[in-house]
Amino acid sequence: MSAGQISVPIVFRGPNGAAAGVGAQHSQCYASWYASCPGLKVLTPYSSEDARGLLKAAIRDPDPVVFLENELLYGESFPVSAEVLDSSFCLPIGKAKIEREGKDVTITAYSKMVGYALKAAEALAKEGISAEVINLRSIRPLDRSTINTSVRKTNRLVTVEEGFPQHGVGAEICTSVIEESFGYLDAPVERIAGADVPMPYAANLERMAVPQVEDIVRAAKRACHRSVPLAAAA
Amino acid sequence: MSAGQISVPIVFRGPNGAAAGVGAQHSQCYASWYASCPGLKVLTPYSSEDARGLLKAAIRDPDPVVFLENELLYGESFPVSAEVLDSSFCLPIGKAKIEREGKDVTITAYSKMVGYALKAAEALAKEGISAEVINLRSIRPLDRSTINTSVRKTNRLVTVEEGFPQHGVGAEICTSVIEESFGYLDAPVERIAGADVPMPYAANLERMAVPQVEDIVRAAKRACHRSVPLAAAA
Amino acid sequence: IETSIPFTAHNCDPPSRAVTTSPSELLTFFRDMALMRRMEIAADSLYKAKLIRGFCHLYDGQEAVAVGMEAGITKRDCIITAYRDHCTFLGRGGTLLQVFSELMGRKDGCSKGKGGSMHFYKKENGFYGGHGIVGAQVPLGCGLAFAQKYSKDETVTFALYGDGAANQGQLFEALNIAALWDLPAILVCENNHYGMGTAEWRAAKSPAYYKRGDYVPGLKVDGMDVLAVKQACKFAKEHALKNGPLILEMDTYRYHGHSMSDPGSTYRTRDEISGVRQERDPIERVRKLLLTHDIAAEKELKDIEKEARKEVDEAIAKAKESPMPDPSDLFTNVYVKGLGVESFGADRKEVRATLP
Amino acid sequence: IETSIPFTAHNCDPPSRAVTTSPSELLTFFRDMALMRRMEIAADSLYKAKLIRGFCHLYDGQEAVAVGMEAGITKRDCIITAYRDHCTFLGRGGTLLQVFSELMGRKDGCSKGKGGSMHFYKKENGFYGGHGIVGAQVPLGCGLAFAQKYSKDETVTFALYGDGAANQGQLFEALNIAALWDLPAILVCENNHYGMGTAEWRAAKSPAYYKRGDYVPGLKVDGMDVLAVKQACKFAKEHALKNGPLILEMDTYRYHGHSMSDPGSTYRTRDEISGVRQERDPIERVRKLLLTHDIAAEKELKDIEKEARKEVDEAIAKAKESPMPDPSDLFTNVYVKGLGVESFGADRKEVRATLP
Ligand SMILES: Cc1ncc(C[n+]2csc(CCOP(=O)(O)OP(=O)(O)O)c2C)c(N)n1
Ligand SMILES: Cc1ncc(C[n+]2csc(CCOP(=O)(O)OP(=O)(O)O)c2C)c(N)n1
């Protein structure tokens, strides 16, 4: 509102999304809330590479950046390349990463769900479906171009997020693809998201309330439904 | 979180969305933020009928209801029927209203934008396009059924909202329609929304930052593009 | 009986140090606190056995606050607290079975296993939770007090919060309105001297929490002395009904770490903990009173403790039998009135429910 | 010269009532305040002529606070305030052209016309706005003070807020941290006795705002006396650099309604307003001083006022010539670094821009 006179180079780091057994008030994913606001940048690291490269980018960025970390990922290890370990390593804000290339269906995910999407892609591969997994990395700016390019290639899309579905990240991605690549879609976009309920504590309900690998696999198969049986028959 | 032991029958009323000339900090539409939260109900009255019927419904409802009013509508008059004036009048929560029937394109809107959508429908009628205007009334629960039924009839959809586009109400509606009525769509869903910027004060920029009737008309025509020229030719 | 130490008052006259009690009341205090202590220690074991997950904030050390408060008020008065809520729930008439079932996420939990450690409630006895957002329960408590005043109930609300929470802005906002409208709200700061790993003096410029109401009177109470707590709460209730809000600072201590991931020994010395245990333990204080006044013999008290242990063990055994919630419970209790709308699971084409 | 009335202090020794000034300083005070007064009255007319839209909060009546504060500090000290910011901006070195252009949404406005009445800034002179969210500027001000302390600047921040804002929780949170870390932050409550249509006593249990810092010292100042304000701000700066935060309550008054839609006369009597005008007006007080000390003649002062009017009229004329912002400015200044990403207008297929 100062027309550029005042800038706010600040990074807000914080755990985001569901941890384990922490109930309704400590499990919410705020990605879509923050990312709906012009003026903010919203990053969602998945791997060690992301965490290092994006946090450095966030700190160097002259704008306010919301940096959403998943508590459960703190305890997970990832292989890293020498490049990532190099002190000069940094990642660009606003660029998604294709974690796995594929040709039959695009799966978008961020934060912890990238790992699930990769596992789903593995399971799908065993059934002859080649899934492309996009790690969004940045929810705002959203890398519409990488997403649309991928969908134009695979013609099918599954969005995955841990947050509540309504007005969520998947909804925006779906709409972006409809706006830019409607003619390329061979099947309805499939949305996998947190259940539309406050996070329950009980372990069985909690599991139901967040996406599981099998949900992603099922949705991807649904998306591929029309073509896969044919392929399988061939 | 009390498994039903404690209920919260409260109504939060407040002005929402852009008034006139009030700048970036007093113009935001929070519909999608609130409506993303399971447990809340979110109502967005447009007309006098809505205001009366929905506010009564909100007060009688045993759950927390967020009641989003548009300041500029406070000063607008609407014709009301005798039924609306009757002391027993009340509206159901979660049901959209078809403000105008049409067959070529569905336009969804809420709050102030319903008026704009109706004006756009009038303009479109002059050009031979019959638009169906849905006044959402409730953003959560969202009346997916009325929306989808309409789109299955018109095969085209334009969503209109004043709020920021990303993760907005239009994104959810578009996704719901893709999920439920993908095969019925003859054109990409068109999204009209507030510009993706904090609300500027200057009158010319402010006008650009919120949807105008001509934006809706243009989008509806785009949606009808493939069929209308034919119809016109006939 | 005299309270251990005098009350320190801010902007009001302190109540007398002389507290009236009875042998049976003292025995009840002992029994209740021993049961709470045992319950919390059992919860600790269940957590370590991975039967309790996520957050679990234990109250051992602070039992005198919950027990003394109940002795000073009635179940028509309301209590609302933060996440360290197991013992408060028990004090309000909750059962051990409900506690352990909830902690293990079972159907017989007070929130059907859907809430977990931080979400205990007992509305019919005026217990409004169990809140995980630090400080948020205080404005809610003032809202309860508003309702009490509005309906001329002649009852009051005790809103409990920690020394960490004492610096939250919403407390000051709520207190101002409560004072302005003379609401029968008593803000109870359970000062256990740490907010997670942060000592009070690192979080507050003025850790004299009973004075932090500024224009609102306050009273500093030995929160390890159940009789002092009882006396203070009685006094506070009378005061609040007549004059509006009051702050009670309960000087207390938590033996356990903040939650289960906190060993509780990195930001304070083991000596500090054992010093409190030896010199100020609320149960030991009552034990001594019972012995010196010849109300009970050592053995009798040991039996009470054994009985407590048995009760706890039985409740745990029963709770372990309690089933997990039904999968269909995923969608219940989100709304009182679901309006027949559909709600969705993670894969909406696979799992969806119509809300009643 | 003596201040009109003594300072009232809370937890500190008040400064002396004897203020040093000079004829030229007094004349400058007169000129500056007269200019501000004229500017605000002109804004009122422009609003009525529909050349200013939306919110417009006028400062007339409170000029002594802005002017006296500037006299007590330097432009290396920071000021941050709420939405009633036109005069503060002028005091910090902003121009009339920038003011009127901004108010009319023109390119030459200090925020290029994109901010409007509530969004005035002048960073190079330490003015950080201009904030529309009641109370939100106070934590920001404490953040500025943190930066000043961190970079050992030996400068301070004045964070201004109203009597209404004084009840916002974030003030207490910020004050606690500021006090804990000895930040050179001065919280200035401009008590004009109303928050919109709500009198102070209806909003605050304790409207003694200089005391509301509790453990933080405070000083009540006659905010209609520019010399008292100057003295208090000097004192506050010294205090803050040595001892950390301080609250200054400026007892002042706004002649206009809250914003332009408020006639300002439904919740207070016309007598009250005219009483203040007659007895406490900050400009009249200086006029009297100038006359009784024979520093200036009546006519001279009238000329200064005429000059002010001329300056204002000229600035308005110029501002009216200033163009509206370019349509392309819709997308600028949202990000410092737009990363080449696309941003969208209402119809994204019609209007979109690549952010630089
Ligand atoms: C608004 C908010 N901020 C931070 C947290 C994380 N948190 C949980 S408990 C806690 C410490 C509170 O300490 P205190 O009020 O002293 O209560 P105690 O745990 O000692 O009983 C914090 C910071 C939270 N739950 N909510
Ligand atoms: C958080 C917030 N709440 C409410 C408002 C609406 N509002 C704008 S100004 C105002 C009154 C503030 O009064 P005061 O602090 O005394 O300042 P004054 O206008 O008297 O200078 C209110 C309630 C707001 N802008 N922000």
Ligand SMILES: [Mg+2]
């Ligand atoms: Mg504590």
Ligand SMILES: [Mg+2]
């Ligand atoms: Mg005021």
